[in-house]
């Protein structure tokens with residue numbers, strides 16, 4: 001079984017985002033780039049499955065659509081333990097464009113399980129995984145909190161509004177992961193960092209595809225009114241304000 | 250031309266969020282000078298479907314066949330796509346909830362329709378079709394232009410108020426033919442959470458962080474939630490420590506919620522936590538540290554010890570409800 005983990009390269013989650021060029025572009029000055037938190041967790045789960053000999057996972061490949069500046073993030077995924085990687089050398093214009101590029105390569109290289117995160121922390125699309133599956137005409141299971149392999153066949157748990165379901169679908173399929181998929185992200189060992197340098201990263205030029213959407217401008221959320229402080233000895237005041245002023249209780 | 254809303258049901262019933270979605274769709278239809286069609290998939294009674302008419306639906310389409318019983322993303326995509334094409338939908342509106350996230354992106358590729366997810370306002374303009382969407386986990390919003398003839402929007406939960414516009418909408422049972430080889434999802438087991446208010450549905454949420462000090466201190470917090478009719482939540486370290494169930498974890502890597510009122514007790518307000526709660530209409534913070542970042546996003550704050558403040562709040566609410 002060959003597993004593919006799609007990773008997006010995002011600003012560290014503590015970043016205070018700012019915009020430049022009349023608020024049309026992210027100010028990248030001083031930003032620390034990381035593997036999207038969900039993708040770090042899905043990579044961790046993929047490697048756990050590979051460590052379990054009975055699961056029969058042959059390889060874990062990492063995929064990314066982005067320019068060469070994303071190279072350190074890909075190397076980090078290799079250092080954590082992925083076997084190899086490919087990068088489609090293009091600006092990720094929108095989710096449709098990214099998914100189209102990824103589907104093109106996946107169709108050629110044939111993976112059995114394709115892992116995507118439920119959302120990237122920058123674009124917040126929750127789209128790429130489902131789109132890849134539709135491009136390839138294969139099933140997708142969303143909101144997956146666990147993957148197991150039983151007798152060579154994957155079983156996944158998907159969270160629903162108000163419960164969970166144990167689901168099986170035939171491979172190949174796209175797994176869209178969320179909370180629970182792995183406890184803690186695996187971190188790179190010294191040896192991992194050394195070997196990552198020599199692991200293969202295939203670079204593909206993009207195929208001709210068009211994005212369907214375009215961001216024209218970014219806005220910061222409107223600042224909230226200053227906090228009103230209430231005497232801790234008399235919290236009943238808070239309840240009165242919530243009832244009469246905010247009208248939420 | 251038409252606007253199509255996919256109104257999801259839960260065991261044959263709609264929720265308030267379904268009616269919000271229809272209210273939103275009705276306003277979009279008004280902007281486009283066209284009519285609103287609501288699609289329901291699965292077994293839903295006429296009486297229940299009629300409720301969609303109260304929020305502006307011009308026509309209600311029910312698709313119900315043997316393939317609708319379980320959520321298979323390919324089957325559902327196929328159904329919505331067929332109805333959208335038949336009704337010449339120019340805008341398709343779906344909730345940005347678990348099911349919406351599973352189906353809408355597939356539909357986008359199927360129809361080659363540009364999609365915007367997590368939209369929280371009416372379109373900013375019709376030509377070009379521009380929407381307002383969440384980005385950077387709530388730290389920014391983008392104006393996004395969709396260039397295609399058909400547009401797909403997933404609406405952020407609790408971002409649009411109900412608007413009653415009674416319409417005596419007719420119900421049409423539409424038969425769509427499904428390629429049976431599409432249905433590949435097999436459900437081997439189902440566990441349902443019963444009785445408890447769902448965190449993502451709750452209008453009031455009381456949430457505890459590490460400042461609660463120990464799992465044994467949760468009594469007054471749960472009681473406050475109970476007297477307010479609220480759901481309970483927690484920060485990530487609290488669920489990591491096993492003090493509270495993982496279902497309650499909110500934030501970047503947990504649930505993203507947008508209740509009317511979020512009461513954060515002993516939570517410092519790290520950006521990753523705020524990513525899950527910053528869209529709440531009102532935030533109340535209770536914290537011993539007056540410089541905690543949570544106070545920067547809160548409208549009401551109490552600087553004090555949670556364990557002393559909570560019982561007094563419970564008393565005050567009880568007094569009010571008398």
Ligand SMILES: Cc1cc2nc3c(=O)[nH]c(=O)nc-3n(C[C@H](O)[C@H](O)[C@H](O)COP(=O)(O)OP(=O)(O)OC[C@H]3O[C@@H](n4cnc5c(N)ncnc54)[C@H](O)[C@@H]3O)c2cc1C
Nearest residue numbers: 458459460484485500501502515516517521522537538555
């Ligand atoms: C990739 C990544 C993803 C993450 N995702 C999430 C996420 O989804 N959700 C999340 O919550 N966190 C997440 N975190 C963790 C986040 O960075 C914070 O560590 C976490 O939110 C802190 O939780 P807390 O506020 O409960 O605890 P603390 O930061 O320890 O804050 C405790 C607060 O309680 C106050 N306090 C102490 N005693 C009392 C008292 N007696 N009464 C009242 N107040 C008191 C203190 O002043 C303090 O402000 C993530 C981190 C990373 C790196």
Ligand SMILES: Nc1ncnc2c1ncn2[C@@H]1O[C@H](COP(=O)(O)O)[C@@H](O)[C@H]1O
Nearest residue numbers: 006008065116117119120125126127128
């Ligand atoms: N540029 C990219 N390259 C590879 N995978 C990506 C890229 N962008 C998004 N993804 C994958 O799609 C998931 C959801 O992203 P999004 O649709 O942007 O919210 C991420 O968690 C990744 O697994």
